[in-house]
Amino acid sequence: MLEAMRENASGWIIKILFAVIIVVFVFAFGMSGLDTGNDPVMATVNDQVITRAEFEDAFQRAAEGLRKSNPNVTSAQLQSPQFKQMILGELINSRLLLGEAAKLGISASDEEVFAAITRLSVFWNQQGQFDRNLYQQALRGVRMTPAQFEANFKNEYISGKVQDMIRATSQVTPAQARQIYDWVNEKITIDYILSSPAQFLAQTEVTEDEVKKFYNENEDKFMVPEQVQVRYLTFTPKDLATYQKVSDEEIADYFAAHKDSMVQQEQVKARHILIMVKDSDTETEQKDAKAKIDNIYALAKSGKDFAALAKKYSEGPSAPNGGELGWFARGAMVPEFEEAAFATPKGGISEPVKTQFGWHIIQVEDKKEAQVKTLDEVKEDIRQILAEEKASEKVTDLLDQAMDRMVSGMKLDAIGDELGMLAVTSRPMPEKFLPQAFGMTPEAAKVIMAIPEGEAHQTPIAVDGGYMLVEKAKDIPAAPMPLEQVEVLITNNLKQEKATVLAQKAAEDILAKLKAGETDGLEARIKASDPFARNGNVPDLGQSPDLANAAFGAKDNNWLAEPFVTPAGIVVARLGKRIPASNAVWEQQKQAWIAQASRNYENETLNGFMTGLREKASIEITRPDLLN
Incomplete structure (x- = not known):
């Protein structure tokens, strides 16, 4: 296929973006160029098969692409069921789209596919021309043949035609875009009376029995999680610096050479x-x-x-x-x-x-x-720097010696004695403290939690700057904190709850008076807010989506039907004034709003179309275990 393209192009330089494009194609369409007919079936879509090999190949290539574009992605994220389900979902979608294309008689000639591939700038040389050598070199870099890539690209191209046809049915008019613009950019103010729980704290009392009752009923909220004590030897330049000798002459020479930076x-x-x-x-x-x-x-x-x-x-x-x-x-x-x-x-x-x-x-x-700084002021800092430099040359050797002794069955205390080091026993700490305390990864912390009590982990644990050898000194089961440690917290929480109840009751009484027309003494407490949008962030009151929704939905300036809870307290409110979206800004941003609204509408239409295809299709996942 597309022999003309492979025969007629010339020399170029690989561009990094190519790897991303390859991943997109394979992510969506798998390795349709592979012969996987004898592989176990992963899923069936109507009468079409998705093989396990196709799924695993798509998974591997997608994972490689994500690692290149996002080096911080973790193995756990790549192995998550959500990631695997997304890949299988794209493979299923591709089958459905290709099936729909066949029903509609939509196809693509080799000439169309050739033209589309040559328009991809990632395959151009510095002269802006398609180049066969770079094309083939790039494919080898992701372990694909031209035939495999072209088959996948053709499927993607045909599916794209179906998607474009669906999107073309969902154009947004300027009037519709203006409605969206007006809705998003409209602002309002509210008039309100605030009842703050802080006003009622002095009226609240909490008894000892209430504190005990709350503690007993909510003991799970005061649990100290499972903890461990570990004994460890640390092999980092910073820790080993303690055992290094640095002379005053060395310190003076270093100061003279680095005085300007002191x-x-x-x-x-x-x-x-x-x-x-x-x-x-x-x-x-x-x-x-x-x-x-x-x-x-x-x-x-x-x-x-x-x-x-x-x-x-x-x-x-x-x-x-x-x-x-x-x-x-x-x-x-x-x-x-x-x-x-x-x-x-x-x-x-x-x-x-x-x-x-x-x-x-x-x-x-x-x-x-x-x-x-003077020399006297930085003397100890320089001593530490030089000691760490000397220690850094000994980290690997000391770690090797310690590992030899650990393999022979020696405990860390004895290993430390022989190497002139001190094995330290930590204080009890839960798993979530280990990464911060020792500079290790969360995965390493889980390894430490799993070590049986009294035993050592047989390989070094990576920490900031080096490694550590670890023994489990003690496992401490989860247990509730003593009441005396949380009594003040519980008391304050209960007082806050009681004050909030009083504030709610006061707000309800105020609302009843306002609705009855009894405004004496209340007018002075009514405040007007600054304008705010539909996101619910009310000035001086904080985030309150329920209040914002009710106020924006109000038909008149009557007090709203109920009080609303805000971070500042309980609020009785009414619509103040509406501030329409700016006509001038609309004229400036009109085309952008039309374009964005069209994209959103197109995506909604396409998603609805794909949902309909899935509902009508016969889809069976025969190997759900591979998604776990």
């Missing part, structure tokens, strides 16, 4: 309290974490000893040391944490700040301004 950066000495939570956690877990940090922040601002609070409440590795972080300069912490720490004055406590690890409160104990 500048003391601005530094902060701080402690912190961490409540761990991830963006992937549930909304309930997110809210619980924020409530915890807010309560702890209130205690810290009230004058409670920060170090004691950190020991009691912090979930970070520094908790046993009162949250102490020591001195650090810019660039040492994640950006959000750093910004808050350097913005907080000496002796101050930051408001809760969110990072990838969770919610933090930071106490800044001291600050240092940037300055040029």
Whole structure:
């Protein structure tokens, strides 16, 4: 097929983008050029077969392409059922589209396919011409023959004709695009009266029995997860530097050679309290974490000893040391944490700040301004640098010696004694703390959790800067925190709940009066919001989609039928005014809105068409186990 193309083109340079295009073709259409008729069947679509070999080949090529375009993708993500199901779904779609093309009499000649391939700029040389040598070289790079690629491309080309035909039925008029523009860009204001739970906190009381009852009924919320204690030897330049000797002469020579770079950066000495939570956690877990940090922040601002609070409440590795972080300069912490720490004055406590690890409160104990250092000031820093340089030459040798002894059955304490090192026993910590504490991957943390108590992992664990050998010292089962450790938190939560109930009741009473026309004493409390859009972010009240939807849907300026919960409190509201979308902006952006609306409508139409094909088709996945 397409012999003319393979015979008539000349020399070129491979472009990286070609790998992506190859992946797209194979991802959607598999290796239809392969003879897989004798392979086990993966799925059937009407009377067509998708073989296991075709699926696995499409999976491999898609995975390779994703790794090239996104080096951060993990093996777990590539092996996930969702990724595999997506690949099989595309293979099924290709069969359905090709089947529909056959019914409609849609095909593609070799000449059409030839012309389409030669129009792909990834196959052009520097003169902008199609080149057979580069074409074949690029195909070899992804282990495909021209016949295989051309067969897949032809299928893609035919399916594209069907998709284009479906899309052509769904054109958006300027009037329809304007309706969408007006809907998206319309804004409103509201008039509202806010009942904040904070107004009612002083009226609430929580008894000891209520605290105990809540604790007993919600014990699962106060569980300390399964923890481990490990004994370890670390083989990194930083850890091995302790055992290296550095002379004063070496330090002086280094200082003389690097004097210009010996500048003391601005530094902060701080402690912190961490409540761990991830963006992937549930909304309930997110809210619980924020409530915890807010309560702890209130205690810290009230004058409670920060170090004691950190020991009691912090979930970070520094908790046993009162949250102490020591001195650090810019660039040492994640950006959000750093910004808050350097913005907080000496002796101050930051408001809760969110990072990838969770919610933090930071106490800044001291600050240092940037300055040029003297030899005495940097002597110990230079000693550490030189010691790490010497240690880096010994990491591999010491690790090999330690491994030889471990294989012979020696314990880490004894190995450390023989090598002049110290085997350290960690404090108890849960799995999610291990990566942060030791600089290892989450996968390595799971390996450590699985080590039987009293035994060692027989291969080194990779950590930041080197490796560590690990023994499981102790497994500590999950258990609830003692009541005395969470009593303050529970009390504050219950008071907040009671205050919220009172705020809700007050809002309902206000709404009843307003609807009855009893406005005496309430006019002064009515506030007007700034304009806001349909995304639900109401100025001064926070995110409240229900309130925004009700206000945008209001037919008049009467008070809305019920109070609404917002981050600021319970709100009684009515529509203020509507602010139409700008005509001037529409004229500037008109073509872009028409184009975007058309694309969206085309995609919806195509998705609906594909859904219809799937519903009518006979689809059987004969090897669902391969998707797990």
